[in-house]
Amino acid sequence: NAGVTQTPKFRVLKTGQSMTLLCAQDMNHEYMYWYRQDPGMGLRLIHYSVGEGTTAKGEVPDGYNVSRLKKQNFLLGLESAAPSQTSVYFCASQLLEVSGWSYNEQFFGPGTRLTVL
Amino acid sequence: AQTVTQSQPEMSVQEAETVTLSCTYDTSESDYYLFWYKQPPSRQMILVIRQEAYKQQNATENRFSVNFQKAAKSFSLKISDSQLGDAAMYFCAYRSADSNYQLIWGAGTKLIIKP
Numbered sequence: 001n002a003g004v005t006q007t008p009k010f011r012v013l014k015t016g017q018s019m020t021l022l023c024a025q026d027m028n029h030e031y032m033y034w035y036r037q038d039p040g041m042g043l044r045l046i047h048y049s050v051g052e053g054t055t056a057k058g059e060v061p062d063g064y065n066v067s068r069l070k071k072q073n074f075l076l077g078l079e080s081a082a083p084s085q086t087s088v089y090f091c092a093s094q095l096l097e098v099s100g101w102s103y104n105e106q107f108f109g110p111g112t113r114l115t116v117l
Numbered sequence: 118a119q120t121v122t123q124s125q126p127e128m129s130v131q132e133a134e135t136v137t138l139s140c141t142y143d144t145s146e147s148d149y150y151l152f153w154y155k156q157p158p159s160r161q162m163i164l165v166i167r168q169e170a171y172k173q174q175n176a177t178e179n180r181f182s183v184n185f186q187k188a189a190k191s192f193s194l195k196i197s198d199s200q201l202g203d204a205a206m207y208f209c210a211y212r213s214a215d216s217n218y219q220l221i222w223g224a225g226t227k228l229i230i231k232p
Contacts (some may be wrong), residue, residue, distance in 0.1 A: 042207070042210075044222070045219055058219065067210065090162065106218075
């Protein structure tokens with residue numbers, strides 16, 4: 001049981017280049033999330049998905065696109081990278097709650113450090 | 118909108134002693150959950166402890182406990198018998214009971230353990 005994995009772990013891009021970050025989870029979780037973490041700030045939600053084929057915008061969605069074609073995978077795309085997107089990106093997943101008082105934990109991947117020059 | 122504030126950018130404690138990390142939050146909701154996550158140098162985010170707002174009893178997990186003051190909107194983390202492995206960034210997070218499970222995060226507190 002690998003939990004949540006992210007590919008790649010590190011990446012350097014030039015301004016204007018594109019790339020896709022892959023998140024995979026093997027826990028059969030319905031919910032998946034993409035966050036970014038910048039120095040001196042907490043995690044900020046970029047996009048999230050509540051199930052296969054569905055996505056929604058989070059707090060900072062501009063410049064990013066996502067897709068959830070398979071339940072276990074959640075892809076984050078940068079179409080035209082900018083230096084402001086230099087950050088550490090975290091993927092997380094969570095089990096669907098089955099009661100109103102549930103508080104299921106979000107499980108995190110190890111992160112991807114992205115530098116845009 | 119909800120906000121989470123961690124006013125201590127950095128804290129240090131002697132090994133084996135006790136340290137308390139502060140967290141305050143702002144919300145108009147009555148039903149919500151609060152979490153403390155640990156992020157060691159490996160970057161892996163790990164859940165330390167969680168608290169449901171409707172519970173008056175403070176959560177405890179081994180050496181970790183919280184002081185939840187709902188009226189004051191305060192959620193501090195106490196680490197007893199600090200160990201070198203506790204050195205990490207600690208993040209406080211808030212989740213509304215009906216938020217699509219989105220977490221609102223504080224900026225974090227860096228905890229240093231002195232041997």
